[in-house]
Amino acid sequence: MRSVLVTGGAGFIGSNFVRHLIANTDLSVTVLDKLTYAASRESISDLPADRCTLVVGDIVDAALVDDLVANHDAVVHFAAESHNDNSLNDPSPFVQTNLVGTFTLLEAVRRHDVRFHHISTDEVYGDLELDDPNRFTEATAYEPSSPYSATKAGSDLLVRAWVRSFGVRATISNCSNNYGPYQHVEKFIPRQITQLIDGQRPRLYGDGLNVRDWIHVEDHSSAVLTILNTGEIGQTYLIGADGEKNNREVVGALLEIFGREPDDFDHVNDRPGHDRRYAIDSTKLRTELGWKPAFGDFETGLADTVQWYRDNEAWWRPAKAETESKYAAQGQ
Ligand code: NAD
Ligand code: TDX
Secondary structure (H helix, E strand, O other), X not given: XXXXXXXXXXOHHHHHHHHHHHHHOOOEEEEEEOOOOOOOHHHOOOOOOOOEEEEEOXXXXXXXXXXXXXXXXXXXXXXXXXXXXXXXXXOHHHHHHHHHHHHHHHHHHHHHOOEEEEEEEHHHHOOOOOOOOOOEOOOOOOOOOOHXXXXXHHHHHHHHHHHHHHOOOEEEEEEOOEEOOOOOOXXXXXXXXXXXXXXXXXXXXXXXXXXXXXXXHHHHHHHXXXXXXXXOOOOEEEEOOOOEEEHHHHHHHHHHHOOOOOOOOEEEOOOOOOOOEOOEOOHHHHHHHOOOOOOOXXXXXXXXXXXXXXXXXXXXXXXXXXXXXXXXXXXX
16 A cells, blocks of 8 residues: 545644554645635645645535545544534535545545445444443444434445445445544533633533543544554454543533632533533554553643643634634524
8 A cells, every 4th residue: 555545634633644654654644624614724734745735625526535534544434514503504515525425535435446435423332321331342232323423324324335246446434433633613622721810711512511521632543543444345444542421520520720710610501412422432443453542641631732722823813703703693
């Protein structure tokens, strides 16, 4: 493998993955990204031009996708509409990008017999009760709750069908909630960090007891590269780092980092259909492919992430006011 096409490589996880490839492999990387509101050219603009090229375009554009896929050895597919709250306000781009876009890529890799890795989410499994002793595994039934997770679930099923029906050489990974640098300020952790930098109060949906299973984005990248190199074709791997925390605990840790009082936050309107808890059992990835996370300590990873947002205000500031005004309009 010499060249990789990374869709969505100007978004949060995609840009971190491209950085991981540049630092840890000799691969040459082409990013295909539509540069939606969620993307930032600056997330990859400092990378060496002879290793990383950005093509601005849509994964739904079959001619463009066919041309790019034909000239690469593998595709790693991150591009998606990724925010649950947006999917509740307007599901249409989620159906286009997440379903039609994935279909378009699958048809191209089928035509050109190119290795494909599909990035997905633990949200396809629905949610767990807080006291459920079980966690999600590769055998858990699909039960998505939101338009976002339903389109991701549909895209996973398309990949599985293209493997079985057409022999496409694909793998799938479903990862838990990522945190780290270059994440858009609409998402939970960057929203609260930038609220605190601005002297505002964090905003918790509902009772704040919803649990997410946090993983540092660098650990997600190392897991995806492991699967790309050594994963078995047709297999699904769950990626997680045993990082369950409820939202109040995360806000509490941030308030402590900022030296604010522990109750210095607001409860705001809950998200309709809000999933209660996600939890990943990543035994298969660890035992079969020997992967393990490097960021064991959430508090340290969180403090590093706070420092990154303090140091990179120019990166996030342009999106902050508009994001907050959208949230304010829905009482969030
Ligand atoms: P993001 O919203 O930060 O980035 C998505 C990127 O895709 C953006 O750069 C955007 O411009 C691009 N894009 C959107 N529509 C496109 C289109 N039609 N054509 C080309 N490019 C397009 O998302 P993220 O958080 O980095 O998530 C990346 C992937 O990882 C998604 O598939 C998501 O479902 C999955 N995932 C995310 C998380 C998480 O915690 N953020 C967890 C598990 C899985
Ligand atoms: O201001 C907020 N207050 C709040 O309490 C925001 C933005 C969120 N929340 C809550 C909702 C969730 O319980 O925090 C939790 C995390 O919210 P998000 O950052 O919106 O993430 P989530 O809905 O869990 O989905 C994320 O992880 C799985 C990504 O956005 C998805 O792309 C990924 O598939």
